[in-house]
Amino acid sequence: MRIKLLLYILLPGLSLTACLNQDDQKLRPNIVFIMSDDHAYQAISAYSDKLIQTPNIDRIAKEGMLFSNASVTNSICAPSRATILTGKHCHLHGKIDNRFPFDTTQITFPQLFQAAGYQTAMFGKLHFGNNPKGIDEFKILPGQGAYYNPDFHTNDGKIHIEGYTTDVITDLTLDWMKNRRDPDKPFLLFFLHKAPHRNWLPAERHFMEYTKKVYPEPPTLFDDYQGRGSAAKGAEMNILLHQNWAGDSKLRPEVLDELGIKPSSNWDQRIMQNTYDRFTGEQLAAWNAVYDPIIEEFKERYPSMTEKEQMSWKYQRYMQDYLGCIAAVDEGVGRLLDYLDETGLTQNTLVVYTSDQGFYLGEHGWFDKRFIYEESFKTPLLVRWPGTVEPGSKNDQMVQNLDFAQTFLEIAGIEAPSDMQGESIVPLLKGDIKGWDRDAVYYHYYEYPAEHMVKRHYGIVTREYKLVHFYYDVDEWELYDRRNDPMEMQNEYNNPEYATVVAELKEKLAELRVKYEDSEELDQNFIDLYKK
Numbered sequence: 001m002r003i004k005l006l007l008y009i010l011l012p013g014l015s016l017t018a019c020l021n022q023d024d025q026k027l028r029p030n031i032v033f034i035m036s037d038d039h040a041y042q043a044i045s046a047y048s049d050k051l052i053q054t055p056n057i058d059r060i061a062k063e064g065m066l067f068s069n070a071s072v073t074n075s076i077c078a079p080s081r082a083t084i085l086t087g088k089h090c091h092l093h094g095k096i097d098n099r100f101p102f103d104t105t106q107i108t109f110p111q112l113f114q115a116a117g118y119q120t121a122m123f124g125k126l127h128f129g130n131n132p133k134g135i136d137e138f139k140i141l142p143g144q145g146a147y148y149n150p151d152f153h154t155n156d157g158k159i160h161i162e163g164y165t166t167d168v169i170t171d172l173t174l175d176w177m178k179n180r181r182d183p184d185k186p187f188l189l190f191f192l193h194k195a196p197h198r199n200w201l202p203a204e205r206h207f208m209e210y211t212k213k214v215y216p217e218p219p220t221l222f223d224d225y226q227g228r229g230s231a232a233k234g235a236e237m238n239i240l241l242h243q244n245w246a247g248d249s250k251l252r253p254e255v256l257d258e259l260g261i262k263p264s265s266n267w268d269q270r271i272m273q274n275t276y277d278r279f280t281g282e283q284l285a286a287w288n289a290v291y292d293p294i295i296e297e298f299k300e301r302y303p304s305m306t307e308k309e310q311m312s313w314k315y316q317r318y319m320q321d322y323l324g325c326i327a328a329v330d331e332g333v334g335r336l337l338d339y340l341d342e343t344g345l346t347q348n349t350l351v352v353y354t355s356d357q358g359f360y361l362g363e364h365g366w367f368d369k370r371f372i373y374e375e376s377f378k379t380p381l382l383v384r385w386p387g388t389v390e391p392g393s394k395n396d397q398m399v400q401n402l403d404f405a406q407t408f409l410e411i412a413g414i415e416a417p418s419d420m421q422g423e424s425i426v427p428l429l430k431g432d433i434k435g436w437d438r439d440a441v442y443y444h445y446y447e448y449p450a451e452h453m454v455k456r457h458y459g460i461v462t463r464e465y466k467l468v469h470f471y472y473d474v475d476e477w478e479l480y481d482r483r484n485d486p487m488e489m490q491n492e493y494n495n496p497e498y499a500t501v502v503a504e505l506k507e508k509l510a511e512l513r514v515k516y517e518d519s520e521e522l523d524q525n526f527i528d529l530y531k532k
């Protein structure tokens, strides 16, 4: 088979399917790419069991490899997804933030799989502004999608399905696997959860359980941002100050009025009302039965609560709903893994679990993402590939979402376009780290001024340090010593002891900007386009 694949690579005009007989076709590995939205690695028990048990997601690491240093190039939804699909940094594929359109004339890796004879399917949240290309069957949520009773864009128009969206996405995925997949062809499947994106609405079975739990507070929940620059201080993602009392903490809009609580944002009350409006009568009754007593208790307590107590209350409410959403994702992953086992597909199928970026679960008092700082820069990555990946193995190399396209293409024996900017992690999956020489990664965030007010910044991350440049309306640099200050509480940029480190990293950062073809001119172009 390898020779035929080589022929295909050497003779691009030749159709791969024409070269392969049916047995060869079946031998090509299947790929299942499972991605959730905003799933923090802190909320996967394979990484940390402080918050939640995720036995099904953990199975992928138990039977495969856990990456402890996987990161994204830009910690926000649509840009991350565009990077995954194109294998390019945002400044080249152009989807620098959630608003900019994606130029659909660009090649995305599913198109190459489809052309090479793979079946391709996608279910869940793409959040890309466009329908996907190169996908035989898709059912994707419009934009962010809804947690209950979702609509989907499909190859044949719009559909509406009643139910809890995480379960619906799992059902759609399994329905395709069982009923429409051609067993004689290899497949590339995207199983893309909307959960646990804001505003965190769990399924009934989970809000009943999770609203009763109490979670440990992270040590930096009451961070005052001293030791950091104006970007951390000016960001609007503090749980106490910026999470919505109604939309996020699930107080009733009328209760806010009653208690004289000013909404944290002008869409606070509207979001919760939209949530109620979407429920069926039965769903609403189940919701109220659990959330009404929480609201009643809060009403009693609120008049005597200090700000610190309000923060602690909001943090618990946040964790209960966020983690409750993850419980359904974990069950869905379990259902898919079981199906692969039952059908014998496990052996020849690569399964990836990841998130479009990391997320703050109260670290630095925050929710949301966007920053190059640890919890949003890093993303979970678990990979199972029986026969190739050693079960229970761990890898701490700096891999990125930039690497998926080339990795999958190599696994399928399809040539990657030469302008992709990642690196295949297949050697790492095989346990060979000798040939892997990446010692730094590049990061660039753009969406500012915008919701959460995280300033534009780019930076370099090595194993030991993180050097960041915030620009646009400031010109500030930050340096973090990742080994001695893992919680990133102290900017060492102006500390003379780090002068040599700063100088070296600045040089390296400039080299990375050249290597990846980013530049001040492009920074300015994107600023100008933003203003239009």
Ligand code: SGN
Pocket (backbone or CB within 6 Å): 037, 038, 076, 077, 078, 098, 127, 144, 197, 198, 199, 247, 271, 368, 451, 452
């Ligand atoms: C919404 C959320 C934000 C979130 C963005 C982007 N606000 O606007 O908190 O940062 O999505 O998220 S909400 O009040 O509407 O929930 S992303 O994952 O799509 O990038």
Ligand code: CA
Pocket (backbone or CB within 6 Å): 037, 038, 076, 077, 197, 356, 357
């Ligand atoms: Ca996201």
